[in-house]
Amino acid sequence: MVPSGPLKRASRCAMDVLILGGTGVISVGIVHQLLARGASVTIFNRGRVSARLPDQVRQLRGDRTDRAAFERVFEHSRYDVVIDMICFTPEDAGSTARAFGGRCAQLQLCSTVCTYSTQVPPQVLVDEAWPQEPETRYGRDKVACERVLAQAAAQRKFALTIVRPSQTYGPGGPMLDQLEIDGVAWDRVARGLPILCAGDGLGLWQALHRDDCGKLFAWAALNPRTYGEAYNATGPRVLTWRDYHREVAAALGARARLVFAPAGWLLQRQPARFGFLRDVSRFHGAYSSAKARAHVPEFMATVGLEEGARATIAALRQRGGQRDGATDLEYQRLVDAALLAGFPMEHA
């Protein structure tokens, strides 16, 4: 049963929220937005990721893959909202349902836009009604998580809200390029070296700063309009990969020189390395978040890509996480081969 009692929807709101995760890229954005709403925030994680969070955030330590211990931690707990940021398999979802069924009013699941088919809809932007026929194991498992939790919600164990982000970036995480999630592209751009881009760089993409993404979770909390709903969480702008590379390069005070090679050519040479290109970025990645903005008007993107990328890459460099582009000879050999094959090089 959904715990009874008044639902406390208000701009500032004294609610108890638990985040499974809590120190990750998106989680930190959610924590800040929830605190701004006046919520009491508890996070649960293993304590491996260090994130500077305000002192009032309560921290619980544990590993969710130790199912029995995880479920015992919450046996006698009650939260208004539980946000599951680390649910990747139906087994995770089943464990979440057991741990929090009847122990929270609302369960928010962080899913992904990778749950959708990669076909392009007639109106181009993928909305929440688009078929969930994912390309990847990751996407298929997330669909399974959604279904397990939807079943628990149908049994009135909690109200379920599903959020499906696309690329969400921010300090503490990587700054992806079209080929790699955590690659050498930005270090090469900073050094004035050309980088690889698939096709003509005209594939569509969206990027959202984690502080903006955090607003959707935080303002969907105890908002009855969001119960039983799923939302794409993307920025309002649709970019081409040329736009994306140009704006992130500008954050470095540089111009990106792009060598355009067909995706198939790149994947033939580096199938394992360019898994992100193979599974995700060779397809259009453009989604409508109109429904999220209609139901949760506070979900407004205010952090520009250049500004957000600047802080993200600065944090990456500060913690020594930026891969060295100058010594990556494999990448350079690929650039040389692409130029030798006659593929064009242009400024983004």
Ligand SMILES: NC(=O)c1ccc[n+]([C@@H]2O[C@H](COP(=O)([O-])OP(=O)(O)OC[C@H]3O[C@@H](n4cnc5c(N)ncnc54)[C@H](OP(=O)(O)O)[C@@H]3O)[C@@H](O)[C@H]2O)c1
């Ligand atoms: N960023 C994107 O572009 C994007 C796009 C679509 C969907 N998503 C979804 O966003 C979610 C990730 O959210 P995020 O960015 O906040 O997280 P994140 O950066 O992936 O960090 C993971 C968080 O979970 C904790 N954690 C990991 N394994 C754990 C375990 N076994 N037990 C307990 N805690 C554990 C980590 O801390 P410890 O390591 O210290 O435990 C950390 O707090 C995922 O569900 C992902 O599918 C992200």
